Amino acid sequence: MTATPAADSFDVAVVGGGPAGATAATHLARQGRSVLLLDRPGEIKPCGGAIPPQLIREFEIPQELLCARVHAARMVSPADRHVDMPIEGGYVGMVDRDVFDDWLRRRAAEAGAELREGTFRALSEDDGGGVRLTYLEGRGGSGAERHEVRARLVVGADGANSAVGRQAVPGSKEIPHVAAYHEIIEPPASAEGACFDPQRADVYYRGSLSPDFYGWVFPHGEQVSVGVGSAVKGFSLRQATAELRAAAGLEGTRTLRREGAPLPLYPLKRWDNGRNVVLTGDAAGTVAPASGEGIYYAMAGGQRTAEAVDTALHSGDAKALAQARKAFMREHGQVFRVLGVMQRFWYTNDDRRERFVRICADPDVQSLTWDAYMNKRLVRAKPLTHARIFFKNIAHLTGLAPA
Incomplete structure (x- = not known):
C-alpha cells in the first residue's frame, strides 16, 4: 500500500457519517467551509429509531423518512x-437507521461536503498546526488503498469507543x-x-x-x-x-x-484536545441515560460542535472548541443528570422496576414525560404538577405506596 503523493486539504475532516457527523458536516459546508465527510460503509447502528417532533422540526426532516408513527x-x-x-x-416518528443516515449524508454532500467511504486509521500533527488524517478505502483490510488528507480541524463522530478519541482526546478511553x-x-x-x-x-x-x-x-x-x-x-x-x-x-x-x-452512558468531561480535534455524538457520550435516546442528542451535539469549529476556524483560537460541550450541557445537561439518577435508582432490582412502572401510570407523570420528550425541554410551567409528582415519588421511594 502506498500513500497518496499529494494530500488533499480541507478546513475540516469529519470522521463518521451518522447523525452527529452528517449534521456537523452539513452546517459547516453551509457556512462555506471545505469539508471532508469520511464514513465507513456497511455500518448500521443497533437503534430503536425513535425521533421526537422537536428533531423533525429543528433539523427539517421530511415526513417520507418516517417508516412508522408511534402514538x-x-x-x-x-x-x-x-x-x-x-x-x-x-x-x-420512527426511522430505519440505514435509510435515515444515508439521507443525512446525502444532504451534507448537497450542502457542499465531500463524501468519501473509508476506514479511519490515524492522526498526526501537521507542520502548519493542522492534522494529517490517514484512512483506507472502503472497509479497509489487506489490499485497501491508503489515503492521506490534511485538515485544519478534525471532528471525531465515529461512535462509542471512538478511534479518533482514543488517539487524540484525553479521557475518551474511560467512558462507561x-x-x-x-x-x-x-x-x-x-x-x-x-x-x-x-x-x-x-x-x-x-x-x-x-x-x-x-x-x-x-x-x-x-x-x-x-x-x-x-x-x-x-x-x-x-x-x-x-x-x-x-x-x-x-x-x-x-x-x-x-x-x-x-x-x-455519560457525556465525556472533555470533548476536545485543545488544539485541533473535537468529538461529537456517541464519541462524546451524548446518549441519554435511562432512556438510551441518542439520535436527537447526536444531531444537537453535532450542530453545537459545528458552531464551535466554525468559530475556531474564524478566530484561529482553538479554545473555541470547548464551546461545543459547554453549549450542549447548558441546553441538555440537567436532563442527563435527572435521567442518570433515574437509571441508577430505578433499574437496580425488580422491586424498584415494579414501582417505577406503577409511577408511569400516573397522568401527571405521563403528561410531563411526553412534554419533555417531545419538545426536548424540562417543563417548569406546572409547579403544582411537579409538587404532586414529587410527593408521589417520595411515597414510592419510601415504600409507602403499594407496588
Whole structure:
C-alpha cells in the first residue's frame, strides 16, 4: 500500500457519517467551509429509531423518512403489569437507521461536503498546526488503498469507543458503556398470540432481560426492532432477546438481521484536545441515560460542535472548541443528570422496576414525560404538577405506596 503523493486539504475532516457527523458536516459546508465527510460503509447502528417532533422540526426532516408513527408507549413491569402511555394529539416518528443516515449524508454532500467511504486509521500533527488524517478505502483490510488528507480541524463522530478519541482526546478511553443488541424481524402476520401494536413502542423493565437497562419492541413499518442493553459483563444479550421475543409473542417471526454496538452512558468531561480535534455524538457520550435516546442528542451535539469549529476556524483560537460541550450541557445537561439518577435508582432490582412502572401510570407523570420528550425541554410551567409528582415519588421511594 502506498500513500497518496499529494494530500488533499480541507478546513475540516469529519470522521463518521451518522447523525452527529452528517449534521456537523452539513452546517459547516453551509457556512462555506471545505469539508471532508469520511464514513465507513456497511455500518448500521443497533437503534430503536425513535425521533421526537422537536428533531423533525429543528433539523427539517421530511415526513417520507418516517417508516412508522408511534402514538403510545407501553411499559411492562417484571410482574407483567402493562401501563400504557398514550400521546395526546401527537406522535413519535420512527426511522430505519440505514435509510435515515444515508439521507443525512446525502444532504451534507448537497450542502457542499465531500463524501468519501473509508476506514479511519490515524492522526498526526501537521507542520502548519493542522492534522494529517490517514484512512483506507472502503472497509479497509489487506489490499485497501491508503489515503492521506490534511485538515485544519478534525471532528471525531465515529461512535462509542471512538478511534479518533482514543488517539487524540484525553479521557475518551474511560467512558462507561452499555452493550446494545437488537434483531430486526418481520412483524407478526396477525396480532393473535403477539403483544404487538404497529403504532406502539413497548419497553420491558425486567431483570432477566436486562439487569441494569431495559428491553424494547419498536415498530418500524414493515420491520420490528427487538433488543436489549446491559453494561454487565458476561450477560447474554442474545439469550435475553430470545426471551423478550417469546414474552412478546414474536419468537416465530423471521429474523432479517442482527446488530450490536456499545452505547455510552455519560457525556465525556472533555470533548476536545485543545488544539485541533473535537468529538461529537456517541464519541462524546451524548446518549441519554435511562432512556438510551441518542439520535436527537447526536444531531444537537453535532450542530453545537459545528458552531464551535466554525468559530475556531474564524478566530484561529482553538479554545473555541470547548464551546461545543459547554453549549450542549447548558441546553441538555440537567436532563442527563435527572435521567442518570433515574437509571441508577430505578433499574437496580425488580422491586424498584415494579414501582417505577406503577409511577408511569400516573397522568401527571405521563403528561410531563411526553412534554419533555417531545419538545426536548424540562417543563417548569406546572409547579403544582411537579409538587404532586414529587410527593408521589417520595411515597414510592419510601415504600409507602403499594407496588
